[in-house]
Amino acid sequence: MISTKEDLFQTICNASRLGTLGLFIGAGFSKALLEGNTKHIAYRWGELLEASCEKLEIDKQLINTNGAYPELATKICQLYADISGKSYELAAREFKEKICELTDTYPDQEKIKNYGKWFEEISPEWIVTTNYDTIIESVLGGKALSIAPDRCFCNISGMVPVFHLHGICREPDSVVITNEDYTYMFRPNDYRQARLPFLMKESCVLMIGYGLGDINVITAVDWANNVYTNSSEGYDFPIIQLLYVDAPKPAPYISKDNIVIYEINNLEDFFRELSSFMNGYNEKYDEKMKTMGEIVTYLNCTEDEHILDFIDNKDCSKDRILNFFKTLEPEFGYVYNVFFPFVRCVVANLDELSARRGAFQEYDRKLCFILDIFMSIPINKIPASLFGLLAEELNAVAVYVNSNGEYVLGESYSATDSWGRYKNAIPKDVIRELRRLTESSQSGYDNLRKLLYSIDSENIDSDFERAYDIYE
Numbered sequence: 001m002i003s004t005k006e007d008l009f010q011t012i013c014n015a016s017r018l019g020t021l022g023l024f025i026g027a028g029f030s031k032a033l034l035e036g037n038t039k040h041i042a043y044r045w046g047e048l049l050e051a052s053c054e055k056l057e058i059d060k061q062l063i064n065t066n067g068a069y070p071e072l073a074t075k076i077c078q079l080y081a082d083i084s085g086k087s088y089e090l091a092a093r094e095f096k097e098k099i100c101e102l103t104d105t106y107p108d109q110e111k112i113k114n115y116g117k118w119f120e121e122i123s124p125e126w127i128v129t130t131n132y133d134t135i136i137e138s139v140l141g142g143k144a145l146s147i148a149p150d151r152c153f154c155n156i157s158g159m160v161p162v163f164h165l166h167g168i169c170r171e172p173d174s175v176v177i178t179n180e181d182y183t184y185m186f187r188p189n190d191y192r193q194a195r196l197p198f199l200m201k202e203s204c205v206l207m208i209g210y211g212l213g214d215i216n217v218i219t220a221v222d223w224a225n226n227v228y229t230n231s232s233e234g235y236d237f238p239i240i241q242l243l244y245v246d247a248p249k250p251a252p253y254i255s256k257d258n259i260v261i262y263e264i265n266n267l268e269d270f271f272r273e274l275s276s277f278m279n280g281y282n283e284k285y286d287e288k289m290k291t292m293g294e295i296v297t298y299l300n301c302t303e304d305e306h307i308l309d310f311i312d313n314k315d316c317s318k319d320r321i322l323n324f325f326k327t328l329e330p331e332f333g334y335v336y337n338v339f340f341p342f343v344r345c346v347v348a349n350l351d352e353l354s355a356r357r358g359a360f361q362e363y364d365r366k367l368c369f370i371l372d373i374f375m376s377i378p379i380n381k382i383p384a385s386l387f388g389l390l391a392e393e394l395n396a397v398a399v400y401v402n403s404n405g406e407y408v409l410g411e412s413y414s415a416t417d418s419w420g421r422y423k424n425a426i427p428k429d430v431i432r433e434l435r436r437l438t439e440s441s442q443s444g445y446d447n448l449r450k451l452l453y454s455i456d457s458e459n460i461d462s463d464f465e466r467a468y469d470i471y472e
Contacts, residue, residue, distance in 0.1 A: 002238065002240075002252055002254075002260050003251065003252070004251055004252070005250070005251060005252065005262070005273075006277070007252070008240065008252050008260065008262055009273070009274055009277040009278070009281075010277075010281070011204060011237070011238065011240070012122065012204065012206060012240070012274065013277065013278050013281040014204075015203070015204030015237055016121075016122045016123050016124075016278070017285065018331060019123075019125050020125060020202070020203050020204055020237060021122060021123070021124050021125055021203065021204050021206065022124060022125055022126045022127070022128065022199060022200075022203035022204070022205050022206070023124045023126075023127045023128070023205075023206050023207075023208060024127075024128050024129070024205055024206070024207040024208070024210055025127060025128070025129040025130075025131060025136060025207075025208050025209060025210065026129070026130050026131065026207070026208070026209045026210025027042065027043070027044050027045070027130070027131060027209060027210070028208070028209025028210060028244055028267075029129075029131070029135070029136075029208045029209030029210070029267070030042035030105070030131055030133055030135050030209065031044070031209065032209060032267040032268070033107040033111050033115065033135055033139075034105060034107055034135075037105075037107065037108055039106075040105035040106060040107075041102075041105070042105060042133070042135075043102060043103070045069045046069065048099065048102060048103070049069065049072055049073060049076065051102050052076065052095060052098045052099055052102060053076060055098040055101070055102070056076070056080050056094070056095065056098060058076060058079055058080055058083070062075060062076060062079065068179075069177075070177065070178055070179040070181070070182045071179050073095070073177045073178045073179070074178045074179040074180065076095060077091045077092040077095050077178060078091070080094070080095060092178060093172065093173075095177075096167075096172040096173070096175040096177065097172045099132060099169075099172075099175055099177060100132065100169040100170065100171075100172050100175065101169075103131070103132040103133045103169040104133065104134075104169045104170070105133050105135060106135070106138055107135055107138060107139075112138055112139055114268065114271075115139045115271070116139050116140070116141060117275075118271040118274070118275055119139055119140060121275055121278055122274070122278070124160060124206075125155070125160075125203065126153075126155070126160065126161045126162075126163065126199065126203070127160060127161070127162045127163065128162075128163045128165055128196070128199065129162065129163070129164055129165065130165050130166050130210070131164070131166075132164070132166060132167055132168060132169045132175060133169055134146065134168065134169060134170065136162050137162060140160055140162070143158065143159055143160050144159070144160055144162050145159040145160060145161045145162060146162050146164065146168060147161055147162060147163045147164065148164060148167065148168055148171055148174040149163075149164060149165055149166065149167055149174055149176060150174060153195050153199075165196075200239060203237060204237030204238065204240070205237070205238075205239040205240065206240050206242070207239065207240065207241040207242065207259075208242050208267070209242070209244075209267070210241070238258075238259070238260045239258075239259045239260065240252075240259070240260045240262060241255075241259050241260070241261050241262070242262055242263075242264050242267070242270065243261050243262065243263050243264070244263075244264060244265065244267075245263045245264075245265060246265055247265070248263030248264055248265050249263050291324075292332065292335060295321065295324055295335065296335060296338050298317070298321070299321070299335075299338045299339055299342040300338060300342075302341075302342065302345045304349065307345055307346055307349045308349070310346065311346060311349070311350065311365060311369065318372065321339075322372060322373065322376040322377060323376070325339065325376070325377045325381065326376050326377050326378065326381070328381060330381070333381075333383065336383050336386060339386070340383070340385060340386050340389070343373075343386065343389065343390075344389070346369060347366065347369075347389075347393050350362055350365055350366040350369065351366070353365075354366065360400070360410075360411075360412040360413070360414065360415070361412070361414050363397055363400040363401075363412035363414075363415045364412055364414035364415040364417075364418050366393065366397050367394075367397050367401065367412075367415045367418055367419065368418055368422075370390050370393055370394050370397070371418075371422050371426065373390060374390065374426055374427070374430045375422070375425060375426060375427065375430075378427075379427065379429050379430050379433060387433070391434060391437055391445070391448065394434075394448055394451070395444070395445050395446075395447050395448035396447070397415065398447035398448050398450065398451040399447045400412040400415055401415050401416050401419045401451060402416040403416075403419060403450060403451050403453070403454035404450070404453075404454055419451070419454075423454065423455050423456075424455060424456050426455070431452065431455060434448065434452055435449075435452055438452065
C-alpha cells in the first residue's frame with residue numbers, strides 16, 4: 001500500500017533493484033528538459049499541429065475547430081493536398097516531415113548530465129514514449145536502443161529499449177499522428193496493442209510528463225488492470241503517474257483507475273529527492289547483503305563442533321538462521337543452495353549421535369529440528385527439494401514416536417512428549433502438503449502417515465479427512 005512519499009520511493013527503488021521498473025514518458029518530460037533552452041522548443045500536441053500549419057503555410061485557425069487531434073491532423077493533410085495540388089499520401093508524407101523537423105530537439109549538456117545520472121541510478125528496464133523526439137536517447141547516451149512502432153520490442157543486455165509508440169523524428173514514415181494512422185494501430189492484431197498491457201502488467205510503471213489522454217495508453221491501462229487480472233504475490237507493482245500541478249499534495253493517492261498519483265511542480269526536484277532516497281536505500285541493501293554473506297559463511301562451515309552448536313542453539317544461532325530464512329525474499333532464494341547441504345549435515349550428525357546405544361534423546365533433537373524448520377519458515381518459501389528432504393527425515397524419525405498410545409519398539413519418550421506438545425501447532429498448510437505427499441506416494445511414508453493421523457484434523461482440508469477415514 002502506497003500512502004506516503006517514502007512508500008512511493010521505496011516501491012520505485014525495489015522495482016529498480018529487481019529489474020522491473022519501466023518508464024512511460026510523454027511530452028511533459030521534453031518540456032521539462034527543454035525549459036529555458038533558446039535553440040529548441042518542446043511542443044504539446046496542439047502546439048505541434050499549430051506549428052506544422054505555419055510550416056506548411058496553412059491557416060492555423062483550423063486546429064481551433066472541434067475534433068480530436070488525429071482528426072485535425074487528417075484535416076491539415078487534406079487541406080494541404082488541396083492547396084498544393086498534391087495527392088493526399090504525398091501531402092501526409094510532407095506533413096510528417098515537418099513534424100519530424102519540429103521535434104528533432106536536444107537538451108543542453110547540463111540537463112543531459114543531471115538526468116543521465118538519475119536515469120543511471122534508477123536503471124529502467126525499458127522506456128515507452130509517445131514523443132517523436134530523441135531526448136531520451138540524449139539522456140541515455142550509448143545505452144539507448146531506439147525502437148520504431150513497426151518493430152518488435154526487445155531487451156538486449158546492457159541496453160535500454162526505448163519504444164517510440166508514435167514514431168521517431170528521424171523516420172517520417174514511422175510517425176503516427178493522423179486519424180488513419182490510429183486506425184491502423186487499432187487493428188486486432190496490432191503488435192503495440194498486444195504488447196503494451198503486458199509491459200504494464202509485469203512492471204512497476206512510472207509515468208513522467210504524461211496524462212492519460214492517449215487512447216493507446218488508456219486501453220493498455222484498462223487491459224492491465226481489468227483484463228489481465230493475474231497476480232504474483234509479493235511482485236505486483238503499481239502504475240505511478242507524476243502529475244504536474246502548481247500546488248502539489250504532499251502524499252500520493254489512488255485514482256479511480258487504480259493508478260498511484262503523485263503530484264509534483266518540478267521534475268528535477270523529484271529526481272533529486274528520489275536520488276537521495278535511493279542512496280539510503282542502497283546503503284541498507286548493502287548492509288543486508290553483508291548480513292547475507294555472513295549467513296552464507298556460517299552455513300558453509302560443516303565441522304562437527306559447529307553443527308552441534310547450531311543444534312543446541314548456542315548463542316541463539318539456530319533462531320538467527322531460521323528467522324533469516326523466514327523473512328528471506330524470493331529473489332534471494334539461491335541462499336537455499338547453501339542451507340540445503342547444511343541441513344543434510346545436521347541430520348547426518350544427529351543420525352550418527354542416535355546410533356549410539358541408549359541415545360534415544362537424539363531422536364527428539366532430530367524431530368524438534370525438523371519441526372523448528374516447518375514452524376519457522378513459511379511453506380511457500382521452502383524449496384521443493386528441502387521439503388522433500390524434511391519429509392523423508394520426519395518419516396525416518398516417526399518410527400520412534402508413539403503417536404497413538406500403543407507400544408512402540410524403541411520408542412523415544414522425549415520425542416513422543418515433544419510431538420504431543422507441538423503437533424497441533426504445526427501450520428495447517430504444512431500438514432496438508434505432508435498429507436498430500438503421503439497419499440500420493442506408492443510406499444515409503446507409512447510412518448509419517450501414522451504420525452500425521454494423530455494430529456487434530458479440525459479445519460484441515462476435507463479431502464484429506466475422507467482419505468484418513470478410509471485409513472482408520
